Amino acid sequence: MKTNEIKLHKWQNRAWESKKRFIFFCAGVQSGKTTFGCIWIVNESEECGAGDYLIIAPTYKILQQSTMQKFQEIIPNGWGTFNKAESVFRARNGRTFFLRSADKPESIEGITARAIWADEASLMKPDIWLMMQGRVSGTQGRILCTFTPIALNWVHKEIEKDKERRNRGEEGDIDFIQFPSVESPYFPKEEYERAKRMLTPIQFQLRYEGIFGKAEGLIYADFDEKYNVCDDFPIPEDWTKIGGIDWGFINPFVALKLALSPDDILYVYKEYYQSKQTLKEHSRNMSPDIPYYADPSGAQEIQEMQALGYDVIPANNDVDMGILTVNARLRKQDDSERTVRLKVFRSCVNVIDELSLYQYDRNQSTGEWKEKPMKRDDHCMDALRYAIIELDRGGIGDLIVAG
Numbered sequence: 001m002k003t004n005e006i007k008l009h010k011w012q013n014r015a016w017e018s019k020k021r022f023i024f025f026c027a028g029v030q031s032g033k034t035t036f037g038c039i040w041i042v043n044e045s046e047e048c049g050a051g052d053y054l055i056i057a058p059t060y061k062i063l064q065q066s067t068m069q070k071f072q073e074i075i076p077n078g079w080g081t082f083n084k085a086e087s088v089f090r091a092r093n094g095r096t097f098f099l100r101s102a103d104k105p106e107s108i109e110g111i112t113a114r115a116i117w118a119d120e121a122s123l124m125k126p127d128i129w130l131m132m133q134g135r136v137s138g139t140q141g142r143i144l145c146t147f148t149p150i151a152l153n154w155v156h157k158e159i160e161k162d163k164e165r166r167n168r169g170e171e172g173d174i175d176f177i178q179f180p181s182v183e184s185p186y187f188p189k190e191e192y193e194r195a196k197r198m199l200t201p202i203q204f205q206l207r208y209e210g211i212f213g214k215a216e217g218l219i220y221a222d223f224d225e226k227y228n229v230c231d232d233f234p235i236p237e238d239w240t241k242i243g244g245i246d247w248g249f250i251n252p253f254v255a256l257k258l259a260l261s262p263d264d265i266l267y268v269y270k271e272y273y274q275s276k277q278t279l280k281e282h283s284r285n286m287s288p289d290i291p292y293y294a295d296p297s298g299a300q301e302i303q304e305m306q307a308l309g310y311d312v313i314p315a316n317n318d319v320d321m322g323i324l325t326v327n328a329r330l331r332k333q334d335d336s337e338r339t340v341r342l343k344v345f346r347s348c349v350n351v352i353d354e355l356s357l358y359q360y361d362r363n364q365s366t367g368e369w370k371e372k373p374m375k376r377d378d379h380c381m382d383a384l385r386y387a388i389i390e391l392d393r394g395g396i397g398d399l400i401v402a403g
Contacts, residue, residue: 006074009186011179012036015144016043020175024121024159025146028181028208033146034066037117038074040144041097044115050094054113054135058123060101063087067119068099102128106276114141121145126154126349127273149206151215152225153356154349180209217359219323219373219381222331229352232345235259235269243292244387245312246379247301250275253282254383255292256351260391265341266329271348271380283308293386315386319373322385325392330355342388354380 008016012032015025016039023040027033037055045053055071057063071089072082080091089097100107102124113135118124132143147155162174182192195208205211214221235241240260247253257270272285279301286292288309294302296314305312316322329342344351357377361370373381 006035006039008036008039009184011177011183012039015175015177016040018175018177020173021140021142022174023142023144024155024174024176025144026149026155026176026178027184027210028179028187029148030187031179031181031184031210032186033148034070034119035074037067037119037144037146038071041115041117042075044142045091045095045097048114048139048141051096051114051139052111053095053097054108054111054116054132055097055099056102056108056116056118056124056128056132057099058102058120060103062120062123063099063101071097071099105131108132108135111135112138114139116141116143118143118145118147120147122147122150122153122155126353129154129158148210149212151206151218151356152212153353156212157225178210182208215357215359217362218356219358219360220327220330220355222327223355224332225352227332227340228330228343228355229346230267230343232269232347235267240391241287241290242387242391243286243290244315244383244385245292245294245305246382246386247295247298248275248379252379253277253279254350254379255282255286256348256380256383256387257287257290258384258387258391265343266388266391268342268344268348268351268384270345271351273350273380279304280308283310286310293390295382295386313390316389317386318389319385320371322389323373325389326385329388329392351380351384354378 009032011027015023015036025033025036041053041055055067057067068087075089080089080095082089087099089099091097098111105128108131116132116136118128118132121128136143145155149156159174159176162172162176166172181187182189192208196204199207200216202213202216205213206215242258242260244256244258245254252273252275255272256268259267259269261267272282274282283305288311291311291313293315294312296317299314302312302314326342330340333339344355354377358381359374359377361372361374363370
């Protein structure tokens with residue numbers, strides 16, 4: 001298939017004509033997002049000329065099964081050669097396309113891109129947005145994010161921040177294009193009506209309308225950025241401080257720092273979120289003078305951290321009790337903001353993102369929610385639970401530590 005054989009529908013054409021540096025192309029499923037992304041990045045390379053271009057998918061599986069396959073279908077015949085082992089397409093006239101997975105951020109670092117296309121960007125972690133901007137900072141290149149919304153996560157926040165800038169009379173940076181699946185001429189109207197009948201309103205809103213909303217089955221459904229997120233401020237030296245750790249190597253290693261105010265408000269004031277580092281390397285981003293409660297299954301890791309001079313203690317791993325304890329601090333007891341007893345610093349982007357996404361698992365056959373959390377978007381949530389259950393249930397007494 002050649003790119004000039006594809007006729008764009010009206011919403012694709014709207015994005016095609018956009019002159020904005022950042023384009024957020026949001027729509028329901030099967031609406032032509034990935035097809036458009038392929039055409040857009042090829043056209044950007046024609047406009048910008050020789051150099052490196054970056055195509056990102058949220059996981060290696062999506063990269064292999066969807067993004068990469070569609071890209072190979074779309075590129076013109078004889079336009080270049082594809083090295084599957086390297087996930088690199090080398091086009092004529094010096095254009096190189098790196099196809100990368102967002103769950104391996106180290107594969108993105110070091111690339112100076114002339115343009116970036118992020119496919120299914122809503123499934124990526126929030127730090128990917130900063131990383132993408134860094135990759136095009138030297139070239140002033142453009143970024144296209146195509147996605148179907150999954151929750152009120154970082155993508156939604158960036159769009160809302162851009163709207164706020166516009167409302168203040170400033171120029172916005174993002175061209176936000178949003179439409180339902182049925183407005184694609186290639187999507188069957190019968191399928192749209194069937195989904196509307198069978199799905200819950202929020203499922204239909206997210207998946208087929210392309211409209212942001214809270215995901216279903218949220219464990220921390222009471223989490224509200226208006227009340228539970230605050231601007232960063234210096235933590236007083238005499239506040240009680242405690243940490244939580246979730247071990248990981250391929251998955252991220254997470255270390256959180258929390259501080260308890262005299263009026264019993266707990267602040268998550270620091271997050272460390274990093275993959276593929278040794279424990280010694282991780283420890284440089286931790287404080288040796290506060291206690292960290294960690295996943296008790298990592299007995300060897302706990303011993304190693306203790307040997308490095310850190311006060312790391314096996315946590316209570318009662319998942320149900322931990323969730324109840326976190327929820328008790330998250331929710332408002334009445335209409336007063338003062339009754340919220342858990343706040344997160346705005347800089348802790350991964351904690352905020354996971355609080356918006358952390359869900360119970362679901363039986364794929366029956367659609368019924370299970371009693372246990374899904375093993376996804378849970379690394380910060382586990383570290384948070386280990387710390388809070390010890391503070392509120394396990395008890396660290398009146399310990400006051402500096403850190």
